[in-house]
Amino acid sequence: MKSKLSAESNYDVLELSGEIDLHYSPQLREMILGSLKNGNSLLINMAEVSYIDSSGIASLVEGFQTAKTANLSYGLLTISSPALQVLTLTRLDRVFTLYDTVEQFQSQL
Amino acid sequence: MAAAEKLLEFQFPATSAYLCTLREKLREVLGPCSPSEELLNFVVLAVSEACVNIIEHAYCEDDTGDIILEIERQDDNIIFRLTDFAHRKTSKEEMKSRPLEEIRPGGLGCHIINEIMDEVQLIECNSDCGNVLQMKKKLEP
Numbered sequence: 001m002k003s004k005l006s007a008e009s010n011y012d013v014l015e016l017s018g019e020i021d022l023h024y025s026p027q028l029r030e031m032i033l034g035s036l037k038n039g040n041s042l043l044i045n046m047a048e049v050s051y052i053d054s055s056g057i058a059s060l061v062e063g064f065q066t067a068k069t070a071n072l073s074y075g076l077l078t079i080s081s082p083a084l085q086v087l088t089l090t091r092l093d094r095v096f097t098l099y100d101t102v103e104q105f106q107s108q109l
Numbered sequence: 110m111a112a113a114e115k116l117l118e119f120q121f122p123a124t125s126a127y128l129c130t131l132r133e134k135l136r137e138v139l140g141p142c143s144p145s146e147e148l149l150n151f152v153v154l155a156v157s158e159a160c161v162n163i164i165e166h167a168y169c170e171d172d173t174g175d176i177i178l179e180i181e182r183q184d185d186n187i188i189f190r191l192t193d194f195a196h197r198k199t200s201k202e203e204m205k206s207r208p209l210e211e212i213r214p215g216g217l218g219c220h221i222i223n224e225i226m227d228e229v230q231l232i233e234c235n236s237d238c239g240n241v242l243q244m245k246k247k248l249e250p
Contacts, residue, residue: 019132022161023125051132051150054158054221058214065212082150089151089224090217091209 005031010109011041011073017048020056028056032063041073043105049083057090064096073109075099110184117180123168123193131178132157138180139187142248152187152246155225158218159191159242166203167195167240189244199240201231
């Protein structure tokens with residue numbers, strides 16, 4: 001997994017790529033929760049994620065719950081086909097807010 | 110019924126660092142007999158999830174050891190057998206899916222395995238330690 005966290009004017013963007021499994025999910029969890037605990041809304045770009053397992057999904061769910069509690073916006077951007085297959089299988093595609101463009105996310109901030 | 114053909118036997122340490130190598134092996138072996146990329150992705154995910162369960166729940170706390178993955182082909186079915194040597198015995202109850210209505214982190218691995226595989230079975234073994242999980246998947250379009 002590779003990741004890059006960048007700050008926009010009123011939210012953070014986390015760009016993920018590669019394979020997210022049990023080896024990398026603690027690092028993902030730390031980045032997601034770190035951003036949210038700083039009070040920033042978070043958009044996670046998953047266009048280049050080639051694999052994600054249940055531990056990676058668990059980090060995304062924990063972020064979703066933390067954002068909801070803190071009343072912050074939280075969304076997944078341009079999800080790759082392999083990652084969407086896993087979200088659909090676990091029916092979490094109905095839980096997360098999925099965005100096709102950054103503008104869609106910005107418009108509801 | 111044709112005799113089972115062994116496609117792979119791969120022994121590796123039960124740590125998360127080896128999951129990537131495991132998936133590479135699975136893709137190498139299953140790629141030629143998988144009818145679609147989507148099905149291949151799902152099968153690789155299910156076997157990897159089963160290994161994650163062994164790493165996290167069978168070899169828990171101070172226990173360490175190896176996992177042996179055996180893959181056999183029998184007609185259109187692919188049989189996956191995962192053997193571990195953990196001191197902790199896994200129960201059939203632990204292999205059940207949890208309700209998806211509960212939105213919480215964790216506990217999705219068994220749901221993923223049960224959804225993807227046609228059969229999931231914990232094989233009774235007489236030894237004091239270790240577990241054998243057998244999963245079967247028909248590779249058809």
